[in-house]
Amino acid sequence: MQLRKLLLPGVLSVALLSGCSLFNGEEDVVKMSPLPQVENQFTPTTVWDTSVGSGIGEFYSNLHPAFADGVVYAADRRGTVKAVNADDGKEIWSVSLAEKQGWMSSSPALLSGGVTVDGGHVYVGSEKAQVYALNTSDGGVAWQTQVAGEALSRPVVSDGMVLIHTSNGQLQALDQASGVIKWTVNLDMPALSLRGESAPVTAFGAAIVGGDNGRVSAVLMQQGQMIWQQRISQATGPTEIDRLSDVDTTPIVVDGVIYALAYNGNLTALDLRSGQIMWKRELGSVNDFIVDGGHIYIVDQTDRLLALTTDGGVTQWTQSDLLHRNLTAPALYNGSIVVGDSEGYLHWINPDDGHFVAQQKLDGSGFLTEPVVADGKLLIQAKDGTLYAITR
Numbered sequence: 001m002q003l004r005k006l007l008l009p010g011v012l013s014v015a016l017l018s019g020c021s022l023f024n025g026e027e028d029v030v031k032m033s034p035l036p037q038v039e040n041q042f043t044p045t046t047v048w049d050t051s052v053g054s055g056i057g058e059f060y061s062n063l064h065p066a067f068a069d070g071v072v073y074a075a076d077r078r079g080t081v082k083a084v085n086a087d088d089g090k091e092i093w094s095v096s097l098a099e100k101q102g103w104m105s106s107s108p109a110l111l112s113g114g115v116t117v118d119g120g121h122v123y124v125g126s127e128k129a130q131v132y133a134l135n136t137s138d139g140g141v142a143w144q145t146q147v148a149g150e151a152l153s154r155p156v157v158s159d160g161m162v163l164i165h166t167s168n169g170q171l172q173a174l175d176q177a178s179g180v181i182k183w184t185v186n187l188d189m190p191a192l193s194l195r196g197e198s199a200p201v202t203a204f205g206a207a208i209v210g211g212d213n214g215r216v217s218a219v220l221m222q223q224g225q226m227i228w229q230q231r232i233s234q235a236t237g238p239t240e241i242d243r244l245s246d247v248d249t250t251p252i253v254v255d256g257v258i259y260a261l262a263y264n265g266n267l268t269a270l271d272l273r274s275g276q277i278m279w280k281r282e283l284g285s286v287n288d289f290i291v292d293g294g295h296i297y298i299v300d301q302t303d304r305l306l307a308l309t310t311d312g313g314v315t316q317w318t319q320s321d322l323l324h325r326n327l328t329a330p331a332l333y334n335g336s337i338v339v340g341d342s343e344g345y346l347h348w349i350n351p352d353d354g355h356f357v358a359q360q361k362l363d364g365s366g367f368l369t370e371p372v373v374a375d376g377k378l379l380i381q382a383k384d385g386t387l388y389a390i391t392r
Helices: none
Strands: 003-008 012-017 045-051 066-068 071-075 080-085 091-096 111-118 121-126 130-135 141-146 156-158 161-165 170-175 181-186 201-203 206-210 215-220 225-231 252-254 257-261 266-271 277-282 290-292 295-299 305-309 315-319 331-333 336-340 345-349 356-361 372-374 377-381 386-391
Touching: 066 111, 066 372, 071 111, 071 386, 080 121, 111 156, 130 161, 156 201, 161 206, 170 206, 201 252, 206 257, 290 331, 331 372
Parallel strands: none
Antiparallel strands: 003 012, 045 386, 066 071, 071 080, 080 091, 111 121, 121 130, 130 141, 156 161, 161 170, 170 181, 201 206, 206 215, 215 225, 252 257, 257 266, 266 277, 290 295, 295 305, 305 315, 331 336, 336 345, 345 356, 372 377, 377 386
């Protein structure tokens, strides 16, 4: 079962099953597809694994590792942040951002948004509306800033600023050197939304970000001024779940075209300059997607994998043998599409035709966040905090 948290701002938080009606009964409960039988064409190799605190448990969190200059940075929800050598997984440094409450206890930091590494700092956000910048050399806190709401999305660094999209619909720019908030843009919030926010992408001096109101917005980076907004998802349907219109995925910009994806809306191609819709395809997801070589690779709400063309969104293939296995977002690694699932399997898929080429059981706690390609290796962090480095 796929657990998604929904927000009713100012009222309460509830946990619901993705794909199920908000009010209907047992007939709407979905079942996980059995594990497909795969004849491995190669054997993925685990180069190393290491523990990063206690992981995220059963909480929804966007924590996943980041890589720069031969070092992997990772964090757990409680507040542990680690730097490890990308070659062997050996620890370089480890710090805790949990707040001490006496000599025997501490309050967890509830890290959730990140990790991002850029310019000598590691950036990570928290459910307590804190954003941290740590020195890559030793993990020391360079600055800490309170933002407008829970920092659920990955911090994005561009043009001397750290961009944070908070859970209450605010896009904020922090000065990269000091953490001072330079501007805030209100992206508007519906009464009910999925727990999670779109991380912005930057291009030509603009930040492009999805909103919980079903719109994609372009914001001028230096001034924090709205350039344009375009709706790609309209709230319709008989139930509250059907009417969710969040754009929680990170938009992708290629050759002046923005590709954006809503939960109950459309995969849409937009003109970067004007925001005008070039084409759209009825398809939804909360998982980030891949645009590569004229192809778009997506994991949708039901955990179908699809390959589409960037020219018109024409379906090239569909892989439906992993339905409701709660897949991670996909990664493209060494000629394969790789996704993890909630039972701890990695599935390797041929991007040309959608057929399985390998499968491996890696972790008992399962995966929630996508694999990351780094220095010829594939990195993935399990829900219990174990970080794996894999090669093929």
